Amino acid sequence: xxxxxxxxxxxxxxxxxxxxxxxVISPVIICGNTVKNAEALIYAFSAITFLSVLISSFVPKKxxxxxxxxxxxIISSIVYMPVKTAAEKFYPDSITRIGIYFPLLAVxxxxxxxxxxxFFKMKKPRMIASLTFYIIGFDAVMLLTAFxxxxxxxxxxxxxxxDVNTLISGLGEPFGGFIxxxxxxxxxxxxxxxxxxxxxxxxxxxxSGK
Amino acid sequence: MYLVNDxxxxxxxxxxxxxxxxxxxxxxxxxSRRKLVGTACCITIFTTIGSAAAYFINKLLPSEYKNFxxxxxxxxxxxxxxxxxxxxxxxxxxxxxxxxxxxxxxxxNCAVIGTLFTMExxxxxxxxxxxxxEYVKFGLEAGLGFITAALILTxxxxxxxxxxxxxxxxxxxxxxxYLGIISMAVYSLK
Numbered sequence: 001x002x003x004x005x006x007x008x009x010x011x012x013x014x015x016x017x018x019x020x021x022x023x024v025i026s027p028v029i030i031c032g033n034t035v036k037n038a039e040a041l042i043y044a045f046s047a048i049t050f051l052s053v054l055i056s057s058f059v060p061k062k063x064x065x066x067x068x069x070x071x072x073x074i075i076s077s078i079v080y081m082p083v084k085t086a087a088e089k090f091y092p093d094s095i096t097r098i099g100i101y102f103p104l105l106a107v108x109x110x111x112x113x114x115x116x117x118x119f120f121k122m123k124k125p126r127m128i129a130s131l132t133f134y135i136i137g138f139d140a141v142m143l144l145t146a147f148x149x150x151x152x153x154x155x156x157x158x159x160x161x162x163d164v165n166t167l168i169s170g171l172g173e174p175f176g177g178f179i180x181x182x183x184x185x186x187x188x189x190x191x192x193x194x195x196x197x198x199x200x201x202x203x204x205x206x207x208s209g210k
Numbered sequence: 211m212y213l214v215n216d217x218x219x220x221x222x223x224x225x226x227x228x229x230x231x232x233x234x235x236x237x238x239x240x241x242s243r244r245k246l247v248g249t250a251c252c253i254t255i256f257t258t259i260g261s262a263a264a265y266f267i268n269k270l271l272p273s274e275y276k277n278f279x280x281x282x283x284x285x286x287x288x289x290x291x292x293x294x295x296x297x298x299x300x301x302x303x304x305x306x307x308x309x310x311x312x313x314x315x316x317x318x319n320c321a322v323i324g325t326l327f328t329m330e331x332x333x334x335x336x337x338x339x340x341x342x343x344e345y346v347k348f349g350l351e352a353g354l355g356f357i358t359a360a361l362i363l364t365x366x367x368x369x370x371x372x373x374x375x376x377x378x379x380x381x382x383x384x385x386x387x388y389l390g391i392i393s394m395a396v397y398s399l400k
Contacts (some may be wrong), residue, residue, distance in 0.1 A: 185386060
């Protein structure tokens with residue numbers, strides 16, 4: 001039961017889409033340099049991915065793989081249209097800054113590749129729970145990356161001045177995004193392996209205690 | 211000197227190094243050199259032919275229906291996807307099983323769709339680029355840029371995955387930092 005539960009939560013910590021799967025990293029690298037951009041991307045990613053995967057789960061499984069992938073992409077590009085219209089009202093400035101990365105969220109690998117390999121093998125309630133945690137995992141990484149990069153690159157938080165003495169302007173650039181995400185992935189892996197070791201030690205102690 | 215300038219311009223326009231487009235695909239393909247080069251070649255076909263189709267879409271689609279651009283791009287790439295799989299199946303049926311995985315990986319990703327949107331944005335800013343030749347040239351350049359990035363990655367691939375790299379950074383994280391350093395060098399050329 002615990003293992004089952006941990007698999008559902010995997011999307012946040014155990015198997016994070018960005019840090020572990022290295023999926024959907026282009027928007028994080030390029031647009032994840034301010035919190036305002038991150039908020040708009042989080043809204044778009046969450047809405048497009050959740051609705052697209054949910055609707056795509058009704059596509060007959062018997063269809064050939066190629067046809068199914070094309071249908072998933074068509075569904076997500078249809079979902080993209082109302083999401084973009086709403087985003088233009090809520091985040092007018094961010095949408096301009098995000099530019100081409102907004103429509104690219106509709107062809108992200110979580111919808112196109114992972115839905116078939118992971119989500120559609122589960123029963124609907126479990127799939128929805130797992131998908132939700134994968135989306136939360138992406139949102140958390142996006143927000144954390146944007147917060148740290150904005151603070152250290154521009155000395156601001158949501159465009160408001162923060163008390164930072166030393167600025168690293170390169171962190172706001174694409175190369176800064178690559179390097180920062182690489183360091184975050186490394187730190188994430190280290191923490192995950194340490195947590196796994198602790199878990200194993202704990203379970204060994206329980207076994208010997210019996 | 212012109213050649214050096216051209217090489218610098220080509221590197222500076224590289225969509226992976228300057229815009230991180232197709233980085234996720236690069237990681238999926240990075241588990242073997244052959245897969246990486248095969249995927250890069252398929253992506254070049256998709257970006258080149260896709261750009262030609264994007265030209266007609268951008269030219270014919272009225273501005274009030276701009277939100278349909280993504281859907282039309284997806285339909286175009288979908289048709290190209292089926293066409294390419296069929297072509298490989300009929301031309302070299304014995305190699306179909308080997309080649310089709312590269313085509314599956316190359317069809318729908320940020321590198322291909324991102325190229326079409328980048329060209330759309332460029333031609334909107336500079337109407338002189340609104341020519342079929344310019345679109346095809348940009349699509350080909352984007353594909354060659356992906357091949358260049360794949361070659362740069364394959365050069366260090368073994369070292370970035372070796373046991374000398376700390377286990378937490380081995381593979382993906384080391385590749386990201388490596389791409390970041392190359393991207394920094396390209397940024398300085400701009």
